[in-house]
Amino acid sequence: MADYIKFVDVTKCDGCRACMVACKNWNDLPAEPEDFSGSIQSHTKVTANTWNVITYDEHETTSGNFEWLFRHQSCLHCVEAACEKACPEDAISHTKFGSVVINADKCVGCGYCVQNCTFDVVELATYKDKHGKEYRKAQKCDLCTSRLEEGLQPACVTACHTDCLIYDEKGKVLSEAEKRLAKIKERFPNANIYNPQGIKGTTTVYLLAEKPSVYGLPENPKVPLSQVVWKDYAQPLGKAMFGVTTMAVVGSVIAHAIKKDSGDHKGGQDHE
Template structure:
């Protein structure tokens, strides 16, 4: 089995250069996506189907009354218990041995359930046009460069980060580094914390945040929606069992009716004459 990995993002080391965004675009061959001027250095309001990671710029008044300019590399969290995987009716979303969550475009039907249920709002639908001119949609998001991981490489965004704000490695080692980093910066950032939400059984993008999650537009305690749990863990399996039972009942009824019909027509099951 492959090693389970974590991308560790220390927002206190980020200088907002956006090299991670450029590297992601280049490696994944994502098209440019012109945006209206937002009145700040931030280029996009959030991730989209063609922009899988976004650098957030946040002006925040700290507890001492001073102004902090906060940055955050925003991309898919690759939840251990992913709501998107649970709600996908086509089993198009799955986990890899690395801990990443990926979308199979061959199976995706563009229903949008994953978009509506992601607690971090990082999945989007992209519209395509086939050779006949018909439009169809597919879900898109960060893959954590799973194709690079399979070749023993690190995610493109990590390799281009010149400040060391992003590291990538064994899950336990990265989480330990995050916890140690929080201890180092507590004097400067009293609200500093490791963001690895347990409501989704932990994530494979773990942050050291300088402030509370809400300051960065993140949910304080994200959880897999109850409806998703009911659907994936209860309704779907029961539904499949019922479909299986129904199929068996139909087959059984067909066989029984066939035998009765043959007997009525004076034939044995083997095709011979039936005698009373």
């Protein structure tokens, strides 16, 4: 299969929220009413049951004017995904489409993926078993992998009426993105294509009207070294030498170090 990506041109978004509705419908996600906060934004951020949110930011430009900056906020499906690295149960993986998915059968609800997600999109949903006992599972956007497997486009893309969202061949999309970037530079001099290479790129790529930090995105995210060591070296070696049970104990110790390292890393990122 060709290398495809989802492209989000925020300068074409009109904040209609059709993508949010389509996502809820396709994934059968429950409604999450929120108290009115005085903002036109429906939800503060994505949650375990609201996998994409349109953010609204009134931004003052360098010329002294105000612009409404919209962003389709959802999982970016990092090529090097911190959530996958942090998971001690191998419950998170990449598909052939580049989407990062969570295996609910393997997830134990530990929350390490939540604590370490580069973009703060993974959350835990609470369920009850037949005895009424509560348990948790990590949930987030999966890029509509079930639709991709059937040759369909992500639900959010099909619902977008402004072509803000596109799912197509990577080379073609990025080529058109560069042309679009050149065209909007006069109006948005800080416009940029957001595809951070510190995490080897993302399967959801943005064309932003302003610097990433204006949208609450890290300027140059990277997966902490401790996560890479844990997932790629310590875990495979440990399982081979000590067995799965022992590695669960070792994993909890290392995961605690990962959490601290991630917190320090995120604290050092620039936000506005």
